[in-house]
Amino acid sequence: MLGVKNLHKSFGSNEVLKGIDFNVENGEVIAIIGSSGSGKTTLLRCMAFLEQADDGIYTFDELNKDIRTITRKEIKELRMKMGFVFQSFNLFRNKTAIQNVMEGLVVARKMNSEEARKISLAMLEKVGMADRIDYYPDQLSGGQQQRVAIARALATNPEVILFDEPTSALDPELTGEVLDVMVKLAKEGITMVIVTHEMEFARNVADRIIFMEDGVVVEEGPADEILSNPKKEATKRFLRRILRNEEE
Amino acid sequence: MNDRFIRIVKILVESFPKLLVQCLKITIPLTVLSFFFGLILALILALVQIANIKGLKQFARFYVWIFRGTPLMLQLFIIFYGLPSFGIYFKGFPAAVIAFSLNLAAYNSEIIRSAIQAVPIGQTEAGYMIGLNYFQVMVRIVLPQAARIAFPPLFSSLIGMTKDTSLASSITVIEMMSVAKRIAAVYYEPFWMYMETGFIYLMICTILTKLQADFEKSLEWKQPDEVKVAMQTVEEDNRNHKFRWLGPGKVK
Numbered sequence: 001m002l003g004v005k006n007l008h009k010s011f012g013s014n015e016v017l018k019g020i021d022f023n024v025e026n027g028e029v030i031a032i033i034g035s036s037g038s039g040k041t042t043l044l045r046c047m048a049f050l051e052q053a054d055d056g057i058y059t060f061d062e063l064n065k066d067i068r069t070i071t072r073k074e075i076k077e078l079r080m081k082m083g084f085v086f087q088s089f090n091l092f093r094n095k096t097a098i099q100n101v102m103e104g105l106v107v108a109r110k111m112n113s114e115e116a117r118k119i120s121l122a123m124l125e126k127v128g129m130a131d132r133i134d135y136y137p138d139q140l141s142g143g144q145q146q147r148v149a150i151a152r153a154l155a156t157n158p159e160v161i162l163f164d165e166p167t168s169a170l171d172p173e174l175t176g177e178v179l180d181v182m183v184k185l186a187k188e189g190i191t192m193v194i195v196t197h198e199m200e201f202a203r204n205v206a207d208r209i210i211f212m213e214d215g216v217v218v219e220e221g222p223a224d225e226i227l228s229n230p231k232k233e234a235t236k237r238f239l240r241r242i243l244r245n246e247e248e
Numbered sequence: 249m250n251d252r253f254i255r256i257v258k259i260l261v262e263s264f265p266k267l268l269v270q271c272l273k274i275t276i277p278l279t280v281l282s283f284f285f286g287l288i289l290a291l292i293l294a295l296v297q298i299a300n301i302k303g304l305k306q307f308a309r310f311y312v313w314i315f316r317g318t319p320l321m322l323q324l325f326i327i328f329y330g331l332p333s334f335g336i337y338f339k340g341f342p343a344a345v346i347a348f349s350l351n352l353a354a355y356n357s358e359i360i361r362s363a364i365q366a367v368p369i370g371q372t373e374a375g376y377m378i379g380l381n382y383f384q385v386m387v388r389i390v391l392p393q394a395a396r397i398a399f400p401p402l403f404s405s406l407i408g409m410t411k412d413t414s415l416a417s418s419i420t421v422i423e424m425m426s427v428a429k430r431i432a433a434v435y436y437e438p439f440w441m442y443m444e445t446g447f448i449y450l451m452i453c454t455i456l457t458k459l460q461a462d463f464e465k466s467l468e469w470k471q472p473d474e475v476k477v478a479m480q481t482v483e484e485d486n487r488n489h490k491f492r493w494l495g496p497g498k499v500k
Contacts, residue, residue, distance in 0.1 A: 048377060050373050050376075050377075076379070076381065079376060079377055079379055080379045082377070083377070084373075084374070084377040086370055086373070086374060088368075088370055090368070090370035090371050090373065090374035091371075091374070092371055092374070092375070092388075092389050093371070093393060094389065094392045094393050095389075103375075103378060103380070103388070104378030104379050104380070107379075107380060107384055107388065108378055108379030108380050108384070109379065149374075152374075152378060153377075153378075156378060156379065
């Protein structure tokens, strides 16, 4: 459904993505893991065109073309079918929780505000934020902000939601509430691509895990297989390091 | 000594209405008009830089460089005394409005530009991702937040302008300062005359400062009272947040 072939991206002389092949099928949950600097966030941002990739083939539904030739209009159309959850939440700070969720419906999709409000309320309920709808982002904790951000991404009924390290900016005691919401979404069959450092979570929700290092996909496969029985040396090394850190 | 005192009081009382009239007739209109045009031009200069429009952006940088890099008095003189050599004549008042507007635009455009850039770029990205276009992101998300950030420094610039209008006295505009000079020369009491004039400037700026405080309050994003009470419990959590300083005002 959504995928890239031979994706390249450099920042100056620093090549961050060195020919990535990647695709996600309808209903699939994919976790992308790897150490910082491996290019996983850049990959996600290139798929949403928050970064312009240098080379590669881009596929989304019936769209299938050279990533350099995709027009502004096509980008806008594909973003309409996509949700994105940021590491730093990025809620609109001049709008309340419910206004944040309604914005995409009312302004971008011209829905009447009554209907948009109904949908937004349902989404905020789903993420457990129904009692905070009139709060401004600054009046919410990080975990609450991220849950509102998830509701905002859900409201437009996207075909796929991309999560860029959704819990990395949170205090450890607040990650649980966000991960719980994501587990719920995975169970509902929502297509998700998640860049994460939470291995236990990845094992529980991901159908497939992709391990990246130095701008290439080193290994990919079913979650259990990658985490319990990795084939490549780099994957083993990474998992050893992560698991040791988690025990501490 | 007693006679001197009575004389000074008499001069001050007599001159006060003259100064005030000139203040209302010239100083304040000059300030308001210059600030108004200066702000519009500033917004345009800031937006072409933010939108990165080729050519216009470079022009804006050049403009800011010129008008911030030369004295305001010199700009006044060029427009009033200099342009007539090219057959362009302005009367004192319009020349002052033009010079002040052009000068203010340079400073204010920098205030507006930095305020827009102070809104975290992540919110723009989030706006794009829910399907908004550039214009919608600017008008609905970025500019409302930038306005709050820009407001205090813009008001400072307005207060500064109020006092800078006194420079217009050097190009034959009879504003408050010119009247003070004339009266001071006639009665030979410069100290008390200028003190009185200073007092009037101070009064105007006091009123402006009060206005600023009221406006700032009205710019706060409104919230229901029960939220205000409840949010005190969340305050703690927010202290660590990196963009905290951009948020709504502190809870009383």
